[in-house]
Every structure is written in C-alpha cells, then in structure tokens.
Amino acid sequence: MTAVLLASLPAHVSYPFSQALSDLTQIAPIAWVTLTLLLCVLADLILPRHRRGTAVASMAVAGLVVSLGFAVWFWYRGDGHGAYAGYVTGDRFAVFFEMLFAVLGILVVLVSHAYLRRRGMLESEFHVLTLAGIVGMMTLGAATSLVTVFLGLELLSVAFYVTCGFAREETTAQEAAAKYLLVGGFASAFVLYGMALVYGAAGSTLLPVISQRLAHAGVLGNPLLSLGVILLGVGFAFKVSGVPFHQWTPDVYQGAPLPVTAFMSVGTKAAAFAMIIRVFVQALPSMTVEWQVLLAVVSAASMIVGNLMAIVQTSVKRLLAYSGIAQAGYVLIGVVAGGRAGLGAVLFYLFAYLFFNFGAFAILTVLVRPDGEHDDLGDLDGLGYRHPVLGVMMSIFMLSLAGFPPLAGFFGKFFLFSAGIAAGWTWLVVIAVLASVVSVSYYLRVLLHVWTPETAGKRLFVRAGPVAAVAVSAVLAVLFGIYPALLYGAGLFGAAPIPGR
C-alpha cells in the first residue's frame, strides 16, 4: 500500500540533505535568533527564579552577537541567493537588515534588562518577545514571497501587541496594547487583502515572479492591481505611521514601556520600509506611478503634520513619536525617488536613525523610578548638569535628529533630499527642507530643558547596560556623520539586489 502511494507521488519532492544545508545557510542569522529564542524559553523553565532574568538576557545578547557575526560574514562573502523554493533570500539587502536588527536587538536587551529590574517586571518573557520581534523584522528584510512578508509582519506585530501592554497593571499600558492590537489588526487586514488581489492578478506569491509576469501583461488600468496597490499602501502607511494613518502612534508610544517604545520607533519603521521596498519596488515595478503618487502624498502629509504636532507636545515620548512620524516622511522621499541612490539613502538613514533615535529614548530610562516613567519635558531639567555625559549625548541625538552637520542625521537627510531632487521630486524636497527648519525648534526645546541650570533634581538611575547602549549609539551617530561614506557605501551595496528602474 505504502509503495503504491509513494510511487504515485510526483518526482519533484526529493529534498536532499545538501540542499537543506545550503538553504539553512542562507537564513543562518534568522535561524540563529530563532534558536536563541527557543533556548531562552527552555532556560526560563529550568533555571532557578532569581537567576532567570540575567541569564536569559545574557543568552539573548550572546545569540544576537552570533547572529550579527553570521550576517557580517555573509555581507563580506556577498554571494547570498534565494533559498527554500524562492520564499526567502540571503542577498545583501536581506543581510543589511539582518545586521541592523541584530544590533538593535542587542541595544534593546541591554536597556530593557535594567529597566525591567527597576520596575520589578518579569524579565525572561520580555526578552523572548524581543527576540521574536527581531525574528519577524529579519524575516521581512529577507522575504521574497508575499507569504513570508505577511508571516514576518505578523510575528513582529504579535510580539509588540504583548510587550506594549507589558506593564499589565497600568491603564495607560493596557490602552496602548489594546489600541495597537486593533490598529495593527486593521493594518494587517489591509495588507492581506492587497496581497490577495496582487496574487490574483499575478498568479504567484513570489516577488520576482510577480514582477516578471506583470511586466508583460499590459497592466495599465487593471483595477484588480490598482485596488491591490492602494490597499497595500494603506497597510504599509499604518506600519510606518505615515499621515493620515498615524493617530495610534503617540498614544501607543506613550503607554508602552520605554524600551518597547525605543524598539518600536526604530525597528517597526525599518522593517516596514524593508517590506515597502520588497513589495513595491521589487515586485510591482509595473505599478510604479500608482504607488509613487500614493507614497509621495503620505510623505508630504507626514512631514507637515508630524513636525507641526511635535511643537506643542509636553511629553518627550509624544514629542519623539511625532518626530518619528515626520522622519518617516523624509525616508519615504528616498523610496519615491527610487533607483540605487534613493534606496541607498533609505538604507543609510534607517541604519543611522537606529542609533540617534534609539539613543534618545534610551536616555529617558535614567528618569525611570519604580512607580513609573517620568518623561515630561520638565523632568529633563538640569540633566546636563547632574550628569554631563548623558547631557552631551542627548544633545548629539537631538542635533542629529534635527539634521545638524557633522552628525549622521545631516548626511541622512542630505542623501535622501539629493536623491529626491535627482529623480525630479523637487516639490517634495522643498516641503521636506521647510519642515526640517520647523523641526529644529522642538529639538532645541528639549535641549533647552536638558541644559537648564538645576542641580537639585531627582536622583538619576544610571546603570552600566543602558549607558553602554547610549554611548555606543552616540559614538556611531558621530562616526557616521564624520565618515558617512562608510555607511552610504554599505547602503548602496545593500540596495543593489533590488532591481533598479
């Protein structure tokens, strides 16, 4: 009986060991983080209670460091290719984001370890969920199929739904988690519907195949695809918190624990941009006009609304949330401009933004007390005098966000704007430049509070882990400003696997 059944199976099902090994190599950074996640779950069950937190945190950092090592090694080998029947790839674009997210993961664990201890929250669950978020983000960068794109998106979203509400007793955290769950589910539904329509039009979920099939199909005016692109664009705009799909951002950022906010502000954004580039630029070049207009409108609206709303905020977390909305608008210029220069600028900005935006949030953790977070602008008063090192680093982050030379933020904006002008999107760049001038006012307002002479403030909570993370971020924000070619070159290499126009 078995022999008959096996004989009737098609011949293509053989999957030799060498193929399995080669496939696994291509996703080694992702697989390693997944393995670390599973080991952390086990360690949480086995280890005695009082050791769990620190042990799981160290395991997570170790696993992420190994994953980063794999990614750097693959980056220099540069011979990544598709694996698992084309559902995932190990090309330089994927490896670029794997490096980015591994670094981000290490910083997040360093900051959250001290934070969770201070607030008396459970640790190992948090680190496991952080790792899950990282796996989801890496998956998005490496995905070459709509199926894997969606799975990565869901994995990172589920991790954030839980971590946003990690302070379960607080009503603000509950509000943040509930809001993010509803909005996230809504956005996922949009993305999924859009994917279904694109799949219906192309007959394949593999991104290169979609691009190939639609190139010859004469798709102009195909309502199926147009609707698919609009729905995908709306879902993506939710995820990068672009205007007018941004309303959830300030509330969720404010209610979520600080390390989660820091993680989300950088990680979700970078992952969403990886997803936009993979789906729009790689799979739907035939629909360029449609999604370009869509993204350009979202970009302009985000820059205007984000910067204007940030001016009137009194909570630093909300201020940075609106600043993040505006920053998403800048980065969208690079996607709209496209080509190697545009995408290279996007990758540069995302990697540099990781350091100066994460650093700004991480510094706020020194103001955390067991009763909660203190993130009003007034709480920052005198920070520069009580702890000059932190004050200087906060200044670096704010000036970099505002785009002052010679910091990484300046060159990030410079590359984005010059790519925009080169591609003929002058009106968009004019709005961007005007918006950045406005943005200087609120970034400097933060610094004004940091450098207000007031020495008799509340006690600061300064621990080695977060300070190390902040210091690394500050050093790199300056380094990539003084020597931007290092990262811009990497950005250009990273953008190379995405077919240009």
Add this chain to the structure above:
Amino acid sequence: MAAVIFWVMAVVAVLGGIGVVASRQPIRSVLSLVVVMLALAVEFLILSAQFLFAVQIIVYAGAVMVLFLFVVALLGPMKERRQLRFQWGLALLVALVFGGFLYSMLGSVPFRAPQRTALSVFGTVQDIAYGLFTKYLYPFELTSVLLLVAAIGAIYLSRGGHGIQARREEDDRRA
C-alpha cells in the same frame, strides 16, 4: 452534480459571511461562522481534497469554533452601543466605492477553470506533507514560531496580577 453542490454551498457560505457581520448578538455571529466553515469544507470535498475536508471540520468547525463559543458564552450577552448616525453614511459610501471597484474588477478579469491534476495524489496526506516539508518548509516553520510566540504572549497577559507580586516577593527574599 458537482456544479450544483458548488453553487449551493457557495451561496450558503456567502450568506453565512453576511450573518457573521450583520448579527447583533455575538453568539449568532459565531454560529454563522460555523456555517461558513462547513460550507468551505464541502467545497474542499468537491475539489477531492478529503484530508483538508476532514481537517476543516475537525479543527475549524470543531475545535476553534467551540472555543469561540465558550468565550462568547462566558462573556455573556453584551449590549452593543448604538452607532453614530454619520457612521452609517460613511460605511455606505465606502461600501459603494469598494463595490464599484469589485464590479469593474470582475468585468476585466479573465476566468479559467482549475487545472486538471492527478486526483489520486492531490489533497492526500502525503501530498500535503511533502508540500509542507519541501516547498513550503520555510513559511511552515515560520508559522510554528508565530503560534509559539502568540501562545507565550497570551499566557503572560492572562496570568493573574497577584502571581507576579508573589514572584517578586520571592525574588526579594532570595536576593
């Protein structure tokens, strides 16, 4: 005969879908969803995917929907807040635009019959297993990680608040 069953079940599935959205009471929505699942199971059977038919009934119509029913029944009948009047107008507008899009879509899309496959193999346990562990291995494994993470998150969020306090005190005593 197969065509007749297909159309009957398609109508049942769509009516069930409308029932899910239109019912005022959650319990009726859940029961309508069961109808959708059963209709889909029959459609699988028409495609001669017996295994999927069985799984659809056992897992979806059986296990998942029973859980839904439990949750809805335990939460009790909830009073739905009356919608605002302008919501009706907005919803109607969006539905009309979307309907127009769908109508023009259906007009321009070429339809074709499903390709003939070897029915002795299609939809069997072996066929699905080979698919899952060769071509779809990566998405399959990724799904398992997703479910694991969702389970961990659900356990964390649903565990009682006093448990955390007890654990914290125990940690303090040891430290």
